[in-house]
Amino acid sequence: MMPLVYAEKDQPQIIKKIGGSPEVKKHLEDLGLHAGGQVSVVSTLGDNLIVKVKESRVAVSEELARKIMV
Numbered sequence: 001m002m003p004l005v006y007a008e009k010d011q012p013q014i015i016k017k018i019g020g021s022p023e024v025k026k027h028l029e030d031l032g033l034h035a036g037g038q039v040s041v042v043s044t045l046g047d048n049l050i051v052k053v054k055e056s057r058v059a060v061s062e063e064l065a066r067k068i069m070v
Contacts, residue, residue, distance in 0.1 A: 004039065004060075004068040005049065012040045013070035020067040031058050033068060 007013050015037050018025050032053040033039060042050040047062045060068075 001069045004041065004051070004065040004070055005062055007041050007070055009041050009043065012038050015039055015068060015070055017069040018067060019069065020064075024064065024067060028060075028064065028068065031060070032056065033058075033060075039068070039070070 001016050004013070004015075015033060015035050017035055018028055018033065020028075028034070033051075037053065040052045042052050042057055044050070045059070048059050049062065049065045051058055051060055051065075
């Protein structure tokens with residue numbers, strides 16, 4: 001298990017766990033990121049990651065990406 005920030009680009013990953021406060025977990029869930037879901041890193045833009053969740057692309061800060069374990 002590793003944080004999403006270390007995942008290989010364009011490789012589908014399964015989210016194992018999401019850490020952080022209840023507010024952070026709710027925010028990530030609202031974006032479509034939840035345990036058991038699939039995510040892949042599309043690109044990095046500064047300190048942000050562009051991730052593909054279902055059929056959408058979402059920008060996630062590095063700080064939040066460190067809370068997503070794949």
